[in-house]
Amino acid sequence: MLSLKHIRKSFDREEVLRDVSLQVRHGEVVSILGPSGSGKTTLLRCLDFLERADGGELTLDDLHVDLAHAKRRDVLAMRRRTAFVFQNYNLFANKTARENVMEGLVTARGVSPDEARKKAEEALAWVGLLDKAGEYPSRLSGGQQQRIGIARAVVLDPEVIFLDEPTSALDPELVGEVLNVIREVARRGIAMIIVTHEMAFAREVSHHVVFMEGGRVIEEGPPEQIFSQPREERTRTFLKRYLTDSNMYYI
Amino acid sequence: MAFHLDYFLASLVSGLAYLPRTLLLVSLPLALGLLGGLVLAAFRVYRVPVLGRLTALGVSIYQGVPIVVALVIYNLLFMSLFNDVAAFFGVATTVAEVDIIWVGIFALALQEVTLMEESFRGAFYSVPAGQREAALACGLTELQALRRIIVPQLVPVAVPMLMNHVVGNIKNSSVVIAIGVAEVLTGASIPAARTYSFLESYVAAGLIYWALATAAEQLIGQWEIRPEARQSSWFWQVCARVRRRRTVTVAQQEKRGQVHAELEAYQKIL
Numbered sequence: 001m002l003s004l005k006h007i008r009k010s011f012d013r014e015e016v017l018r019d020v021s022l023q024v025r026h027g028e029v030v031s032i033l034g035p036s037g038s039g040k041t042t043l044l045r046c047l048d049f050l051e052r053a054d055g056g057e058l059t060l061d062d063l064h065v066d067l068a069h070a071k072r073r074d075v076l077a078m079r080r081r082t083a084f085v086f087q088n089y090n091l092f093a094n095k096t097a098r099e100n101v102m103e104g105l106v107t108a109r110g111v112s113p114d115e116a117r118k119k120a121e122e123a124l125a126w127v128g129l130l131d132k133a134g135e136y137p138s139r140l141s142g143g144q145q146q147r148i149g150i151a152r153a154v155v156l157d158p159e160v161i162f163l164d165e166p167t168s169a170l171d172p173e174l175v176g177e178v179l180n181v182i183r184e185v186a187r188r189g190i191a192m193i194i195v196t197h198e199m200a201f202a203r204e205v206s207h208h209v210v211f212m213e214g215g216r217v218i219e220e221g222p223p224e225q226i227f228s229q230p231r232e233e234r235t236r237t238f239l240k241r242y243l244t245d246s247n248m249y250y251i
Numbered sequence: 252m253a254f255h256l257d258y259f260l261a262s263l264v265s266g267l268a269y270l271p272r273t274l275l276l277v278s279l280p281l282a283l284g285l286l287g288g289l290v291l292a293a294f295r296v297y298r299v300p301v302l303g304r305l306t307a308l309g310v311s312i313y314q315g316v317p318i319v320v321a322l323v324i325y326n327l328l329f330m331s332l333f334n335d336v337a338a339f340f341g342v343a344t345t346v347a348e349v350d351i352i353w354v355g356i357f358a359l360a361l362q363e364v365t366l367m368e369e370s371f372r373g374a375f376y377s378v379p380a381g382q383r384e385a386a387l388a389c390g391l392t393e394l395q396a397l398r399r400i401i402v403p404q405l406v407p408v409a410v411p412m413l414m415n416h417v418v419g420n421i422k423n424s425s426v427v428i429a430i431g432v433a434e435v436l437t438g439a440s441i442p443a444a445r446t447y448s449f450l451e452s453y454v455a456a457g458l459i460y461w462a463l464a465t466a467a468e469q470l471i472g473q474w475e476i477r478p479e480a481r482q483s484s485w486f487w488q489v490c491a492r493v494r495r496r497r498t499v500t501v502a503q504q505e506k507r508g509q510v511h512a513e514l515e516a517y518q519k520i521l
Contacts, residue, residue, distance in 0.1 A: 050384050076392065084388035090381035094403040107399060108390030152389065 001191065002160050007056030007067060009039075009046055016042045017053070018215040024208075024241045027189040031202035031223075034212035035238060040195040041087075043212075044162045047193075048084050049075045058248060080108060083153030085163040086188060089145040091137035091152070097124060098133040101152045109156070123151040127181050143174030150181050160191040167198060179205075199242060203227050211235045258448035261438045264456035269438030270459065272352060276424040276434055277463075281417060287360075288367025293397065294499035295368070296375040306368065317440035319429050322358045326430040329354050352434075355427035361406045363420060374405035410475045417471060418464045425460070435459050 002024040009017040024030050032040045046053040046067060054065035060081060065074045083104075091100050101120035104141060105111040111119070124130045127147040138143050145196045146166055153161050166182065167175045179201050183190060186205050196202050203223045208218040211232070219232045230236045294302045313321075333346040378401050386396035415448070425436045439456035443449045473486040481487035 048388050050387065076390065079388060080390040082388075084385070085379060086385060086388075088381060090379075090385035092385065092400050094400065098301065103386075103399065104389030104391070107395050193462060 001028075001061055003059045004047070004090065005057045006045060006060075007043065008054045009042055009051065010054060014095055014154040016215050017046070020056075020212070020215070020217055022210065022217070022220075023191075024191050026191060027191055028207045029186050029192045029194065029205055030208045030210060031206040032193065032195045032210045032212055033197075033199070033202060033226075033238070034218075036040055038212040040212055040217040041164050044084075044164050044193060044195055048079060048162060050084075080156075081159050083156050083158040083161045084160060085146070085153050085166050087165040088169050089137070089142070089149045091145050091148055093137055096134050097129060097140070097148050100137070101155050104152065104156050117203050119155055120151075123155040124148070126154070126184070127151045141174060142170045143177045146170065146178045147181050150178070150185065154167060154185060154188075154190065158190065160193065161185065163192060163196070165195050167196070197242070199239070200229070211238065213238070252455075255446075255448055255451055257502075258442060258446050259451035259455055261442040261446075262448065262452040263458065265441045266435045266452075266455050266459050269433060269435045270463075272433060273421075273424055273435040273459075273463070276352065276355055276359060276420050276427060276432070280363045280420060281358050283360040284363025284367045284420075285366055285413075287364040288371050289402070291364065291368040292371035292375055295372055297393075310365045312367055313361060314369075318358065318362050318423060319426055320354065322426060322430055324472070325358050326351070326354050335489070351430060352427070352432050354430060355424075359420060359424060359427070362423070363416065366416050366419075367413065370409050370416065371405065373412070375401070377408045378404045387464040406478055407475055410471060414471045414475075416470035417467050421464045421467060422460055425456075432480030 004020065004022045007017050007020040008015075020039070020043055022030070022043075032043070034040050042051060045051040046056070047058065047106055049067075049070065056067040058065045058067055058078070060078065063074070063077060063081070065078055070078070091097075092103060095103060098117065098120050101123050102113070102116040105116035105119060106113055121130060121133060124133050127150060129144055129147055129151070132140060132148075134142060137148070146169075150166070163182065167178050170178060175198070179198065179232070182192070182194070182201075194202070194206070206223050208220065209223045209226040211218045211226060211230075211234075213234055219226065219230060219235045226235065227239065230239060291306045293299075294306045297303070325476055329351075330346060333349065337346075381394050382400050382404065386400045387393070391399065424434060427434060428436055436453075436456045439459070440449070440452040443452040470486075473484060476484055476487070
């Protein structure tokens, strides 16, 4: 359904993405793992044109886009068929929870305010935050904000949702509630690309795991294989270090 | 030196008669400044090709020129060129027929635009980049993101700075006296020409400016209150009441229309 080919991106002379290709099937959850600076986040941002890639092609069903030279119309089309969940939530600070979820529907999709309000409240109820519909983001906890961020993405009925480290900015005790909501999204059959450091969660929820380092895809495959029998040495060292490190945190 | 209350009052009345002109000298540049400043700031923040650079250059030049100097330059240009330009466009007006207040408004407006551009630019940077990105990711266009997400958030940040400009502009408006525009200060000193009560005149003028500046300060301060805290302000309570009344009227009208339609249907049956 979504296929990415030969994506390249440099910041100044620093090559961040070197020829990344990736496939996502309908309803599939793909997790991208890798050390910081490996280009995971930049990849997601290029797909939503928050960064402009230097080269690469993107196909979303019938929509073919040249990432480097996409016209405004294609950029908008791509953005209106996908959704993005940010690491630091980025809820609109000047709007209530309900208005945050309504905004894309009303302004971008032209849904009538009444209908948008209904859909927004359904989405808020779905993430368990209907009682916070009238609150501004500044009055909500990080976990609540991120759940609203996910509701804001899901309400647009996107073909694929990009999640950029959705739990890294959260206090450890708030991570669970957000992961639960992401599990629900997966259960709904919405395709997702998740950049994450939650290894256990990636293993449980993904259909496909991609390990990136130095702007390249080093290894990819089903989660059991990547986590139990990684073929590449670099994947092995990364996972080993990560798992021991995170074990140490909890001791 | 005696302070004559009756001269003072005469000056006050005479000055107040010119209040509409001062208000024009303040409000028109203010409106142009707000609009132009916001647009120019957006040019620079979004690095619009050519226009962004031009704005930066224009602002830096304009900020180095005192307002009185600019005012006199515009006035001289206006005096010497107006007739030719009017003739060129086939307009029959001559320079003597045009109120010179427009030169003052022009100079003050340019001043406001450059000052506001700087304030708005600072306010732009105070809105996190993630707000724009989230709006774009939701499918909004750049302009929609600007209008619905970014500008509403930068206004509370810009207000304290804008307040300074507005108060400054109210006081600054008196510099147009340099090119002979009549406004509150001129008005207040009219009685002094007869009675030599200059102190009374200037105190009266000062009082009017002060009242105007304070009123403006109070009003603008209301926008400093963040949306979530506005319930406790009298200004926003009044606004909310007006808005509520308007929606109620709409609902009443709809209901009236409904009753009317029902009545018609009923009459048809009869």
